[in-house]
Amino acid sequence: MTASESWFFAIAGYAVLLAWPISTLLLVWFAVRYVGTHRASVVNKAVAGGDARPQHFWIIVPALNEEAVVANTVNAALRLRGPAGTLARVIVVDDGSDDRTPEVLAAIDHPRLHVMRRELPEARQGKGEALNAAYRYIAERSAEAGSSPERVVLGIIDGDGQGSENILTEVSRLMRNSKVGAVQVQVRIRNRNKLLGAVQDLEFGAIVDACQNMRDALDTVGLGGNGQFSRLSTLLALGTAPWSSCLVEDLELGLRMHLGGVAIRYTSRASVTQQAVVDIRRLTRQRTRWAQGNMQCARYLGRLFSSPRIARTALVEMLHYLLSPWANAMVTVLVVAMAAAGATGLLVGHPVPFLPTWAALAESSVVWIVVTTFPGLLWALVHKHKRGDEGMPRMLIAALAYPAFLILGLTATFRALGRQASGRQAWAKTERLVEEPLAIAA
Structure with missing residues (x-):
């Protein structure tokens, strides 16, 4: 390796070294400055003066082999109330379950519950198609009832999800502004008693909360698979199948809304909880699917660049989000190459300029360990400050484990690259854990 090449790797490595803590400090500022309810100086005024409050809520629960959790999810959804006692209707899409899910759902007798059973070959074509089936049913029922599509809201709560008591009230508050076509609420983990859950x-x-706050300030809020709420009118503008077959159909839906000029807001005043994946193998599989879905959405880059509706600052943030899996892969290769070049140079007696001795290599390794540990510790403090529902010792342990969690994410990214290159799309669903049953909704 030439001296110029060595210095190139050194400069690139230290740039990466500094980029992470600097970006973390920026996100922490958003986490502390914003309380997860959007920009107070601009959007709150529009919300306060709006008159587009939803009148009808539908909660869609996509279910495929959810016998362990679906009863709790449905009962929790049926208990949700909006402003002035507005109640939500719940539609469960049983997407061809072959476990006891149909029997569990049949045992729930409630006038506001509708179970849609999909059989093969229509069933099991992905979560997006299940959501589209429910959406078309709701659109038909709303048209028959003469309900204005602007006043009908569809919320997505996953098979293991449970919304906070105020979720409909908070969504309704944000949607008083007619320009707001969708809302994403905060996502939390219920089973955080285990390390992976924490x-x-x-x-x-x-971390995601801070990212969404930043996106809210830049008008680039992304929709999540759990806890997304959209006006029926917004979805109707996207055709008969708003959700696609993309592995992260929520991300693609959000991009299509932004390209259509739809405002999406984020709030952490309300939340939806879900189960953590507490098995390393299954967690890696889940994150691989997310990374591959992110890569699939890269096809929107051209449209994002050419769209007159998206500001340049918002475009930069969207590009960062879409390109992050590719960037993570390249940064990993760069770091490994630097370490390998330094160690090889010392072994063969021709050390590279930026690592002239074994002591320098050891010092560099210590610096990298400190830098990779720092963000997690900082986020533990933010979590304690904003959430306040977990002890500091548990969060500090989670923070120390966070670098290993990131390594798992990098592994998932490389697996996703391989799957995308080979054209593999099939996925097994995430398994659920049995929970204590909730009381039946009134």
Whole structure:
């Protein structure tokens, strides 16, 4: 390796080294500055003066082999109330379950519950198609009832999801502004008594929350698979199949809304909880699917660049989000190459300029360990400050485990690259854990 090449790797490595803590400090500022309810100086005024409050709520629960959790999810959804006692109707899409899910659903007798059973070959074509089937049913029922599509809201709660008591009230408050076509609420983890669960709650409750606050300020809020709420009118503008077959159909739906000029808001005043994946193998599989879905959405880059509706600052953030899996892969290769070049140079007696001795290599390794540990510790403090529902010792342990969690994410990224290159799309669903039953909704 030439001296110029060595210095190139050194400069690139230290740039990467500094980029992460600097970006973390920026996100922490958003986490502390914003309370997850959007820009107070601009959007709140529009919300306060709006008159487009939803009148009808539908909660869609996509279910495929959810016998362990679907009863709790449905009962929790049926208990949700909006402003002035507005009640939500719940539609469960049983997407060809072959476990006891049909029997569990049949045992729930409630006038506001509708179970849609999909059989093969229509069933099991992905979550997006299940959501589209429910959407078309709701659109038909709303048209028959003469309901204005602007006043009908469809919420998505996954098979293991449970919304907070105020979720409909908060969504309704934000949607008083007629320009707001969709709302994403905060996602939290219920089973965070285990280490993997605590790390995932650190991720959702602090890091993702801060990212969404930043996106809210830039008008680039992304929709999640759990806890998304959309006006029926917004979905109707996207045709008969708003959700696609993309592996992260929620991300693609959000991109299509932004390209159509639809405002999406984020709030952490309300939340939906879900189960953590507490098995390493299954968690890697889940994150691989997310990374591959993100890569699939890269096809929207051209349209994002050419869209007059998207500001340049918003475009930069969207590009970062879409390109992050590719960037993570390249950064990993760069770091490994630097370490390998330094160690090889020392072994053969021709050390590279930026790592002239074994002591320098050791010092560099210590610096990297400190830098990779720092963000997690900072996020633990943010989680404690904003959420306040977990002890600091548990969050500190989760923070120390966070670098390993990131390594797992990098592994998932490389697996996703391989799957995308080979054209593999099939996925097994995420398994659920049995929970204590909730009381039947009134």
